[in-house]
Amino acid sequence: MGIESWIAHRRLRNHKCGIFLLNGEEWRSDRLILNKEVISPAGTRKFLPFLNTVAQDFVTLMHRRISKNTRRSLTIDLYSDLFRFTLEASSYALYGERLGLLEESPNTESQRFISAVETMLRTTLPLLFVPPGLMRWVNTKLWRDHIEAWDTIFKHADKCIQNIYQEFCLGQPRKYSGIMAELLMQAELPLDSIKANITEFTAGGVDTTAMPLLFTLFELARNPSVQTAIRREIAEAESQGPRELSKVLNSMPLLKSTLKETLSPTACSVWVSHPHAQQPSPPRLWLRLAGWIPAQAAPVLRNFRIDTVSKADIKTVFGFILMPEKPPLLTFRPID
Numbered sequence: 242m243g244i245e246s247w248i249a250h251r252r253l254r255n256h257k258c259g260i261f262l263l264n265g266e267e268w269r270s271d272r273l274i275l276n277k278e279v280i281s282p283a284g285t286r287k288f289l290p291f292l293n294t295v296a297q298d299f300v301t302l303m304h305r306r307i308s309k310n311t312r313r314s315l316t317i318d319l320y321s322d323l324f325r326f327t328l329e330a331s332s333y334a335l336y337g338e339r340l341g342l343l344e345e346s347p348n349t350e351s352q353r354f355i356s357a358v359e360t361m362l363r364t365t366l367p368l369l370f371v372p373p374g375l376m377r378w379v380n381t382k383l384w385r386d387h388i389e390a391w392d393t394i395f396k397h398a399d400k401c402i403q404n405i406y407q408e409f410c411l412g413q414p415r416k417y418s419g420i421m422a423e424l425l426m427q428a429e430l431p432l433d434s435i436k437a438n439i440t441e442f443t444a445g446g447v448d449t450t451a452m453p454l455l456f457t458l459f460e461l462a463r464n465p466s467v468q469t470a471i472r473r474e475i476a477e478a479e480s481q482g483p484r485e486l487s488k489v490l491n492s493m494p495l496l497k498s499t500l501k502e503t504l505s506p507t508a509c510s511v512w513v514s515h516p517h518a519q520q521p522s523p524p525r526l527w528l529r530l531a532g533w534i535p536a537q538a539a540p541v542l543r544n545f546r547i548d549t550v551s552k553a554d555i556k557t558v559f560g561f562i563l564m565p566e567k568p569p570l571l572t573f574r575p576i577d
Contacts, residue, residue, distance in 0.1 A: 246368035246384075247444075249376055250391045251437070259438035261445060274429045275438060278420050287417050288334040295330040296540040298343050303545065303573055316572040319458070320565075323451040328355060331446035335439050336401040337419025357393035360386055362448055366560055394443060398436045448562050454538060459569045461542070462549035468542065471496050472576075475543050496539060548572040 243262055251258050260271045278284040299322075307315045325342040332340050340351040347355070364387040368376060377384045398421075405422045417423070420442075424435045461468040474495050541547075549571055556566040 244365065244369065245371075246365055246376060246387055247391070247441075250388055253388065254392070254395070256395065257431075257433045257437040259434070259441035261441045271430065271434060271438060274424075274427075278423050279442070284420075284423075287423075288420060291333045291337075291419070292330045293540065295326065295333055295339075295343070296538075298329075299326045300540050300544045302343050303541075304575060307573065307575055314572055314574045316570055318568045319455060319571055320451070320568045323455055324359070324447065325355065327450040327454065328358060328447045331443065331450065333419065335420050335442055335446070336398070337417075337422050338401055338404070353393060354397050357390040357397075358443065358447060361390035361394065361444060364390065391440075394440050395436065398440050398443075402432070402436065448564075452562055452564055455565070455568065456555070457538060458541070458547055458571060459549060459555060462547040462569075462571055463552045465546075465548075467495075468547065472542055475539055496542075543576070545573040545575055548574070 248258065248262055250256070251262070260268050260275065263271060276284075278287075302322075303315065307313060329340050329342040332338065340354065341347045342351060342355060364383055367380075367383060368387060401421060402425070405418065405425055408418070409426075421435060421439050424430055424439075425432070430438075461471070549569055551569060555569060557563050558566045
């Protein structure tokens with residue numbers, strides 16, 4: 242399935258397409274190279290510590306907010322915070338750089354980047370239903386906003402590539418610096434293909450992670466017995482002593498199965514709700530990107546009890562992915 246507004250931007254700016262937009266042998270060739278760094282066990286072991294670091298920072302942020310409340314709790318619509326949390330985590334894994342989105346006042350450049358990602362996702366939805374030839378004429382502002390948002394995302398990738406090459410040239414000791422740096426080092430893909438794929442991962446790894454995480458936290462909030470069992474599972478895994486994070490996560494089947502239950506319908510909605518959808522389910526890579534969230538969910542569950550007043554199912558709407566019609570209010574209480 243092609244997302245025509247994304248493809249139109251690539252043609253207009255003479256950029257290559259990544260594997261969310263490619264088909265046939267081009268797709269297969271890129272996919273086989275990317276598998277090694279993005280979804281293979283060896284690849285994920287390298288960037289999981291990055292995700293865990295961001296998750297710990299998110300926990301610190303929540304504790305800081307709760308400490309300001311005399312009731313020692315925080316009731317919040319978590320969507321915007323989860324969006325920043327998952328964008329910070331995925332960007333760190335992809336680009337090897339922190340954006341500072343969990344700080345009280347992110348810098349101007351980071352604010353510009355998150356705004357571009359939000360605008361790109363928001364404008365993609367109405368453009369899904371516009372024939373390609375009419376795209377730039379139907380709503381000039383909508384189209385211009387979409388193109389400018391993608392331009393900002395690509396400029397961010399260019400800046401990160403320059404920073405990585407600068408480190409290479411300085412001859413600093415080699416250390417893991419994220420997925421893009423590994424792809425540049427291996428040089429199995431052309432530079433423009435690496436940039437194309439990383440920018441598409443940026444788009445594919447934010448809302449498709451934030452929304453499943455939100456749905457998962459809500460499900461656990463209205464099922465406290467499952468939440469308690471998962472927290473016990475996390476404690477048991479950690480009691481076995483220091484281990485690779487990937488091995489810790491693999492020893493938590495209840496957490497992983499809970500995430501799968503909420504993940505699949507959300508990611509599938511991108512494909513089955515599209516008017517030109519041909520596939521009954523989304524590509525595995527998209528699911529795997531959102532599957533990064535066990536490393537982000539575990540520290541949150543370990544530190545907080547999560548409650549909700551409403552026990553009713555969340556009504557959903559299609560907003561490029563499946564989203565809550567009205568985000569649920571969740572209450573966080575620290576576990577002493």
